[in-house]
């Protein structure tokens with residue numbers, strides 16, 4: 001049963017990769033799914049994420065978001081294959097069906113941990129629920145930067161809000177005092193503060209993994225404390241650089257806008273932090289997003 005599902009997944013994905021509506025995340029797919037898995041030779045890769053963890057995280061996301069999709073007239077379908085070595089994740093849609101494809105290969109990346117993988121799932125959910133701006137040429141998918149922003153601005157906060165382990169996990173993380181202070185200033189309530197710390201650490205790890213996949217020999221440091229200072233003049237609707245994506249996820253974690261306000265599909269300020277909203281801390285970074293003032 002499992003094997004046939006796996007084969008079906010492979011065939012489906014190879015077909016989908018030949019279409020234009022599928023979004024590869026978190027890195028751009030330049031190769032076919034199966035070729036990517038073979039060339040990277042990931043058979044022996046292991047992380048702290050177990051198959052049980054992988055299944056549980058998928059279950060949490062699916063249980064928590066199925067109703068939210070349903071209320072928007074959409075059907076969430078998560079296809080998760082632990083055995084697949086692909087180091088990526090994908091989103092797609094067909095009519096009202098919204099698909100997310102997840103693979104063990106990315107969860108097994110040596111730097112991966114549970115919180116970071118949860119943020120990967122949240123990024124995929126963000127393609128479907130992240131609102132404005134949309135991916136270049138897409139009628140339905142939020143842009144990569146926006147999916148990153150949604151992942152910490154809404155999704156991590158929503159999925160972790162009732163986690164009894166928030167305090168224990170958050171206080172075990174190695175994070176700079178500057179990050180802790182920013183999280184504390186933005187989130188005076190302890191549970192919100194702990195989630196901010198978990199999301200921030202996951203953001204940094206996510207960036208390091210993406211950087212290692214995109215440019216394996218790069219010595220550029222990825223850190224919460226080294227944000228990109230270059231500003232774009234027009235919004236980047238494709239793939240921001242790994243450090244910029246860390247910055248985006250960090251700002252999403254810092255933003256204190258309510259998770260109950262969904263993202264806007266026309267209004268960039270709805271549900272978000274922005275200068276116009278009077279809360280520029282936590283706004284989308286200008287390394288990819290050209291704010292309207």
Ligand SMILES: [Zn+2]
Pocket residue numbers: 023024025026123124127144147
């Ligand atoms: Zn993506």
